[in-house]
Amino acid sequence: MTSLPMLPAIIVDMAGSFIIIVLSFLSLRYAWLLIRRQPENFLWGFLFYFCLTLVCFSVSRALGHLLKQLLLIFNYTEQWHILAPYTGGFNTLLMISLAAVSIYYHKGIEGYRAIQKKAGSLKIANEQLEVSTDKLLKLNKNLEKIVETRTKKLSTSEKKFRNFFTNSKDMVYFCDSTTRIGTMNPAGFEMLGYSMQQTPELGLKDIFHNPEDLEKYTEALTTEGFVEDMEVEFVRAEGTVIYVLLSATALFDEDRKFSGCEGIAKDLTRVRTMMKQLASSEKMASVGQMAAGVAHEINTPLGVILGYAQLMMDDFGPESEEGKNLEVVERQARACRKIVADLLKFSRQSESARENILLNEVLEDVLAVTEHSLNLDHIQVWRDFDEDLPTIVGDPEKLCQVFVNFVNNARHAMEEQGGGDLFLSCHYEKERGQVAVTIRDTGHGIPRNVMPQIFDPFFTTKSVGKGTGLGLSVSYGIIKEHGGVIEVESPVQTEDGELKGTALRVKLPVPLLESAAVTNDNHREKSKQS
Amino acid sequence: MILWNVVAFTGHSLDTLVDSASFTNDAGYLSTRLEGPFTSLKIWYYFTKLDHLFSVPALFFLYLGMKALYRNTMEGKEV
Numbered sequence: 001m002t003s004l005p006m007l008p009a010i011i012v013d014m015a016g017s018f019i020i021i022v023l024s025f026l027s028l029r030y031a032w033l034l035i036r037r038q039p040e041n042f043l044w045g046f047l048f049y050f051c052l053t054l055v056c057f058s059v060s061r062a063l064g065h066l067l068k069q070l071l072l073i074f075n076y077t078e079q080w081h082i083l084a085p086y087t088g089g090f091n092t093l094l095m096i097s098l099a100a101v102s103i104y105y106h107k108g109i110e111g112y113r114a115i116q117k118k119a120g121s122l123k124i125a126n127e128q129l130e131v132s133t134d135k136l137l138k139l140n141k142n143l144e145k146i147v148e149t150r151t152k153k154l155s156t157s158e159k160k161f162r163n164f165f166t167n168s169k170d171m172v173y174f175c176d177s178t179t180r181i182g183t184m185n186p187a188g189f190e191m192l193g194y195s196m197q198q199t200p201e202l203g204l205k206d207i208f209h210n211p212e213d214l215e216k217y218t219e220a221l222t223t224e225g226f227v228e229d230m231e232v233e234f235v236r237a238e239g240t241v242i243y244v245l246l247s248a249t250a251l252f253d254e255d256r257k258f259s260g261c262e263g264i265a266k267d268l269t270r271v272r273t274m275m276k277q278l279a280s281s282e283k284m285a286s287v288g289q290m291a292a293g294v295a296h297e298i299n300t301p302l303g304v305i306l307g308y309a310q311l312m313m314d315d316f317g318p319e320s321e322e323g324k325n326l327e328v329v330e331r332q333a334r335a336c337r338k339i340v341a342d343l344l345k346f347s348r349q350s351e352s353a354r355e356n357i358l359l360n361e362v363l364e365d366v367l368a369v370t371e372h373s374l375n376l377d378h379i380q381v382w383r384d385f386d387e388d389l390p391t392i393v394g395d396p397e398k399l400c401q402v403f404v405n406f407v408n409n410a411r412h413a414m415e416e417q418g419g420g421d422l423f424l425s426c427h428y429e430k431e432r433g434q435v436a437v438t439i440r441d442t443g444h445g446i447p448r449n450v451m452p453q454i455f456d457p458f459f460t461t462k463s464v465g466k467g468t469g470l471g472l473s474v475s476y477g478i479i480k481e482h483g484g485v486i487e488v489e490s491p492v493q494t495e496d497g498e499l500k501g502t503a504l505r506v507k508l509p510v511p512l513l514e515s516a517a518v519t520n521d522n523h524r525e526k527s528k529q530s
Numbered sequence: 531m532i533l534w535n536v537v538a539f540t541g542h543s544l545d546t547l548v549d550s551a552s553f554t555n556d557a558g559y560l561s562t563r564l565e566g567p568f569t570s571l572k573i574w575y576y577f578t579k580l581d582h583l584f585s586v587p588a589l590f591f592l593y594l595g596m597k598a599l600y601r602n603t604m605e606g607k608e609v
Contacts, residue, residue: 002565002566003554003563003564003565003566004563004564004568004576005561005562005563005564006553006562006563006564006579007560007561007562008580009576009579009580010559010560010562012579012580012582012583013579013582015582016581016582016583016585016586017582019582019586019589019590020582020585020586020589023586023589023590023592023593024589026593026596026597027589027592027593027596030593030596030597030599030600031596033600034596034599034600034603037603037604038603047596047599051592051596054589054592058589072559073558073559073560075558075559088542095535098531102531
């Protein structure tokens, strides 16, 4: 072979140039699609710019080659020689650009990898964070459940203690360190007579009746930390005194400093009154038994003395000295018999009649006997009798004696001050099934210290010779015999405040069958027969 | 790409080295022939004129590669 045809090289050059243009554009298209899909991807960015530069280069070079071939084919050799440096230079420029893009890629890819590495670390950290977040979420949910459960329990507990606090019948209170009451339950306000809406600044010093008790209370709290079953007196809003049983616990702050107290107070006024009444009843019962025994023992020898004195009086004339002495003996013996009879009445050993009685009539009888002497002593009598009183069953004479005793005592109480007012009232208390008779005077009243003894036999505040001290004792015995009670009030408490004087209140039961007419009972019959 | 450049550079260099007397074109450009004797210079020259035999497959593979990348990306595969 002596020569080689250049035609294959020309064909390859032209076809290749055309194919390169097509392939470079197709590559650019995919690079464009990739970068559109993932604009943040560095590699796609590089490939896009690479393909773009490649397209420019391919187009420039291929067109240059095609132009060259065409010019040479059509015998424009001179023109090609003029254009050749420009296309070559332009191709070189684009080739340099392509190289620059490739170099940029190598540097860029390093940065991209570094970023990817960091991104990988961040991704791992993010995954760990997600795991931690999941765990935290689970813990949070668990915590929420726990908090919810605890809140429910707390709410139930709070409700329970709130109900206990609100519904307690005893006073429950909380104080600060200055013993000022901060919180108190409704029972406390009721017990102390204050309104919950208009409560002033209330402190323990305002409600303790005796300052010494408050001192003992605070001292015990600060030294021992608690007070247990302390009996104290409280003053109600309107001034009356109540007896309470107090228990309290001291509260201390974080520095172990006394910061207040919480306490419970139980009102024992009623219990105490009942205990007093019970003790009094027992005392009166035992005194009554003793009085009955003494009366019975004295009655027989007294009868003998009186009998013999009367017999001897027949032997001596009334004008003789012996006769006069025997009269004294008889008179004193009779006085003794009266005392013995009173003692028997007090001890309920005497006989009684049982009749249907209208107490208004009894009281009118009493006033008929006493009103004259009352008027002489400048005592004004006020009547307040219910007109439709039911009848009670009892001995009218004995009840009359009781009310006479009361009126006489009232008269004596007002004697010194030269007069006064005597109020007699008689009311039917239907709901309690009893009739209440009240005799109130405006006299000097009964001293507090003698109040427990006024029904004792032979107890009197009058001077010697003015009274035997059996009046109230006998009255007590008679009223007890009738199933009633006597209440004494001195000074008298009313809605308008305290009134001077004494009020004696007799309460007698109304029989269930009022209409059952009771005339004289067996005792009365026997009494008449004897 | 480097190979293509080398071939292109070599081809253009050889354009200046190969004497125009080595070519005959009695019936126009398309009938141009490279006359012997065939030195290594002439063989290299002829070889470099066929550079598209390298560059076209290279561009084709680039196209295939771009296509594959795009498909993988569309399918959500890790690249």
